[in-house]
Amino acid sequence: EPEVTQTPSHQVTQMGQEVILRCVPISNHLYFYWYRQILGQKVEFLVSFYNNEISEKSEIFDDQFSVERPDGSNFTLKIRSTKLEDSAMYFCASSGGPGFTDTQYFGPGTRLTVL
Amino acid sequence: SQQGEEDPQALSIQEGENATMNCSYKTSINNLQWYRQNSGRGLVHLILIRSNEREKHSGRLRVTLDTSKKSSSLLITASRAADTASYFCATALNSGNTPLVFGKGTRLSVIA
Numbered sequence: 140e141p142e143v144t145q146t147p148s149h150q151v152t153q154m155g156q157e158v159i160l161r162c163v164p165i166s167n168h169l170y171f172y173w174y175r176q177i178l179g180q181k182v183e184f185l186v187s188f189y190n191n192e193i194s195e196k197s198e199i200f201d202d203q204f205s206v207e208r209p210d211g212s213n214f215t216l217k218i219r220s221t222k223l224e225d226s227a228m229y230f231c232a233s234s235g236g237p238g239f240t241d242t243q244y245f246g247p248g249t250r251l252t253v254l
Numbered sequence: 255s256q257q258g259e260e261d262p263q264a265l266s267i268q269e270g271e272n273a274t275m276n277c278s279y280k281t282s283i284n285n286l287q288w289y290r291q292n293s294g295r296g297l298v299h300l301i302l303i304r305s306n307e308r309e310k311h312s313g314r315l316r317v318t319l320d321t322s323k324k325s326s327s328l329l330i331t332a333s334r335a336a337d338t339a340s341y342f343c344a345t346a347l348n349s350g351n352t353p354l355v356f357g358k359g360t361r362l363s364v365i366a
Binding site for chain 2: 174181182184195228235241243250
């Protein structure tokens with residue numbers, strides 16, 4: 140069964156450094172998302188992406204965040220200058236496959252630790 | 255806020271028993287989705303129920319939706335130790351490209 144993949148599984152970085160989290164959504168899906176989950180807290184929406192542009196973003200998704208779909212398969216989240224409070228699990232998700240199913244399929248996540 | 259809230263926050267049962275988790279939300283929705291998360295791992299989609307549906311089944315899972323009460327329940331029958339996980343409901347305002355709003359989850363422990 141097709142699945143969403145994410146790399147790396149764990150990223151450790153110094154405060155102020157840039158990180159890029161990578162995702163490969165399910166190949167025939169049209170809609171892509173990033174969510175994050177701070178340890179012990181609920182999953183929070185960051186941004187959604189469709190047709191090569193951001194369709195919606197939350198207040199968390201400020202100027203230090205950006206997303207890109209550089210080719211036909213990858214979907215990336217860049218954090219320009221990481222802060223301690225960016226430490227979290229970051230999940231990529233995709234939806235909108237044949238029949239335009241609304242089910243969002245999540246990847247295994249990237250655990251980001253900012254020191 | 256559209257926020258879903260699950261209860262109980264934690265539930266501990268014996269293997270073979272049924273587990274019921276509830277979710278409440280505040281605004282009208284298009285659909286509601288239930289996910290499972292094993293400790294520190296990814297989110298596994300369990301079931302989606304639309305606002306015009308009242309009940310859905312998938313294997314040992316039964317989900318109900320009461321839009322008049324803005325609530326949903328997830329029933330796991332004949333629980334197994336492998337069902338130990340956190341369970342989240344997530345609501346979507348619209349169909350298609352729309353963010354999910356997650357609740358805080360119910361931590362289920364199934365004791366063998």
